[in-house]
Amino acid sequence: RRHLLSSADLALPQVRAILDTAAEMHGVQQREVKKLPTLRGRTVVNLFFEDSTRTRSSFEIAGKWLSADVINISGKGSSTSKGESLRDTVLTVAAMGVDALVIRHHASGAAHQVSQWVDAHVINAGDGMHEHPTQALLDAYTMERRLGSLEGRHVLIVGDLTHSRVVRSNLITLKTLGARVTLVAPPTLMPSGIRAWSQAEGFELSHDFDAVLPTADAVMMLRVQRERMSGGFFPTAREYTVGYGLTRPRLDTLVAANPDVVICHPGPMNRGLEIGADAADAAQSLILDQVSAGVAVRMSVLYHLLAGEEGAA
Ligand code: CP
Numbered sequence: 001r002r003h004l005l006s007s008a009d010l011a012l013p014q015v016r017a018i019l020d021t022a023a024e025m026h027g028v029q030q031r032e033v034k035k036l037p038t039l040r041g042r043t044v045v046n047l048f049f050e051d052s053t054r055t056r057s058s059f060e061i062a063g064k065w066l067s068a069d070v071i072n073i074s075g076k077g078s079s080t081s082k083g084e085s086l087r088d089t090v091l092t093v094a095a096m097g098v099d100a101l102v103i104r105h106h107a108s109g110a111a112h113q114v115s116q117w118v119d120a121h122v123i124n125a126g127d128g129m130h131e132h133p134t135q136a137l138l139d140a141y142t143m144e145r146r147l148g149s150l151e152g153r154h155v156l157i158v159g160d161l162t163h164s165r166v167v168r169s170n171l172i173t174l175k176t177l178g179a180r181v182t183l184v185a186p187p188t189l190m191p192s193g194i195r196a197w198s199q200a201e202g203f204e205l206s207h208d209f210d211a212v213l214p215t216a217d218a219v220m221m222l223r224v225q226r227e228r229m230s231g232g233f234f235p236t237a238r239e240y241t242v243g244y245g246l247t248r249p250r251l252d253t254l255v256a257a258n259p260d261v262v263i264c265h266p267g268p269m270n271r272g273l274e275i276g277a278d279a280a281d282a283a284q285s286l287i288l289d290q291v292s293a294g295v296a297v298r299m300s301v302l303y304h305l306l307a308g309e310e311g312a313a
Contacts, residue, residue: 001121001122001307004133004301005111006112010098010167010173011176012176014215014304015176018137021300021303022137022138022141022293022296023141024300025295025297035067038067039066039067039303040068040305043098043099044068044070044071044098044100044102044103046070046073046102047089048073050075050106054267054291056072059123059302061295062295062296062299078111086107086113094117099121100123100306103116104125107127111125111127112127115133121159121305129228135166136174137301138290139174142286142290143155143262145293146286151178153180153217154179155181156212157171158209159244161162161183166266170220175201175203182205183198183211184208184209184244186244190205191296213253214256216257223265223267231279240274244274247279248276249262255282264284264287265286266288
């Protein structure tokens with residue numbers, strides 16, 4: 001069975017194939033009647049043990065527009081709350097004859113573990129602080145549509161690197177597409193071992209947002225994940241914004257240096273903390289384009305995993 005567990009599962013030809021199909025799906029998304037018969041008779045289960053707005057609903061819409069039957073199960077409201085284990089839960093769902101399991105779980109490695117237990121295709125919709133591969137694909141798709149090829153483009157990824165699964169998947173996919181990436185964060189929000197990793201993988205690190213800001217083709221702001229922090233974070237919210245927030249003055253600097261710059265955020269945003277309303281709603285902001293692309297990219301991923309095996313389209 002083929003799965004999508006990590007961005008590292010996708011070499012350049014596979015990333016290109018997914019992004020090219022996503023462009024076709026985007027065309028379908030813009031039609032008045034959006035249904036394709038591609039996955040008729042197939043069943044996709046969204047199994048979400050962590051909250052989600054974008055990922056869960058876009059996988060649901062994607063599956064439905066491809067004519068799959070889509071079922072949503074969340075941790076709250078399922079027998080997990082009665083103590084059923086992850087293994088028993090997924091074996092129970094799989095026993096009903098599902099074709100694909102889209103899983104979000106708070107434990108890093110959960111999707112990989114689930115793929116060992118079931119016969120269905122497994123798609124990682126976010127596993128703890130580890131990876132979120134479809135987010136990286138939709139980010140790449142969105143940036144490419146505005147910027148063209150990402151080869152040699154300078155992407156800043158800014159903020160809470162320690163708790164972000166988006167950053168790891170983005171680093172892999174952006175490297176595959178030939179982008180230059182600089183990670184920007186206070187020392188308190190850079191994970192241990194990142195210096196060695198950056199040297200091995202060829203991305204750059206900075207603690208000085210203002211110094212690197214004017215060199216950016218794209219700025220991806222990350223959410224400060226307070227729910228994953230046991231104590232406080234860099235030293236106060238106010239000081240975080242002063243040092244690392246995409247504020248109005250930084251937006252002005254960014255646009256003055258490069259009027260074609262784009263601003264991304266995977267969502268959900270903490271407006272006023274890591275990104276101000278001026279930047280979130282600026283002409284340069286692609287944040288809602290990312291949401292829209294999420295449906296097309298997830299249609300493409302479902303298509304490549306499920307339709308490919310039967311040659312249907
Ligand atoms: N970006 C993202 O994963 O958003 P949700 O948590 O709303 O799915």
